[in-house]
Amino acid sequence: MKIKNLILMSVMVLSAGIIQAQNTQVIAHRGYWKTYSSAQNSITALVKADSIQCYGSEFDVWLSSDNQLVVNHDAVYKGVRMETSPLSACHAVILNNGENLPTLQEYMEKGKTLKTRLILELKEHSTPEQETRAVEGIVKMTKEMGLEDRMEYISFSRHATREFIRLAPKGTPVYYLNGDLTPQELKEWGCAGADYHYKVFKKHPEWIEECHKLGMKVNAWTVNDAADMKWLIERGTDFITTNEPVLLQGILKEN
Ligand code: MG
DSSP: OHHHHHHHHHHHHHHHHHHHHHHOEEEETTSSOSSTTOOTTOHHHHHHHHHTTOSEEEEEEEEOTTSOEEEOSSSEETTEEGGGSOHHHHHHOBOTTSOBOOBHHHHHHHHHTSOSEEEEEEOOOSSHHHHHHHHHHHHHHHHHHTOGGGEEEEESOHHHHHHHHHHSOTTOOEEEOSSOSOHHHHHHHTOSEEEEEHHHHHHOTHHHHHHHHTTOEEEEEOOOSHHHHHHHHHTTOSEEEESOHHHHHHHHHHO
16 A cells, blocks of 8 residues: 555656646747847747747837837947937847847737737836836837737836836736845735746745745746756746747756
8 A cells, every 4th residue: 555655646746747847838038049040139039939839038128219119138239229219220220130120019010920928028217207108108009919918018117017017908917027026015016926037036935836825927037057947847937038948948848
């Protein structure tokens, strides 16, 4: 009997591991860019994230000086400051794969033809008013494009996070990135969960379970190392944002 019980328990533990592993979803950080002819935040990176069946493709958004939305990470890229330059100057920047720096409109038009979810990070702008204008523009464009059920919004800015929660359709996932709110506080804000640097979860592993108990999700970024990926998968992390989506997919398949 004892041996039978042991075998049964082992099967149960293994099954739980498999179930947990299958639950972890892959988000490509700035798209899938570490591959041929791609570049961070390029339309190609979005297409390539979709082509390898990532749950989502993350990208960064700025509001230009003429109140247009562009896709880029750095505040200043190739000599152009996004916030203080017009759309024409931002769009004229050539990415490392030869593409023009995309407008959000172009990004969404391509996204509409794909399946991967669009994980939109609004960067911290110099004033709250700029961020409100950006959120208003993003929410409006999303509606016009018919992409409301494909979007998730994330930000390091507390103001932008609150504005997404206020203005996006109810039920749209909104996550805060800065790592300094407890799961209970995130719940009170109306966030969908904790979307924190993985070291925050290493410091507070109990937050993963706390989020789940509160009915929220857990996303860790930017996880590029196999050991860290495994640590997070074992603890039931819902999403992992990574520059190495193929590595992560391989680990999930092994489990
Ligand atoms: Mg980002």
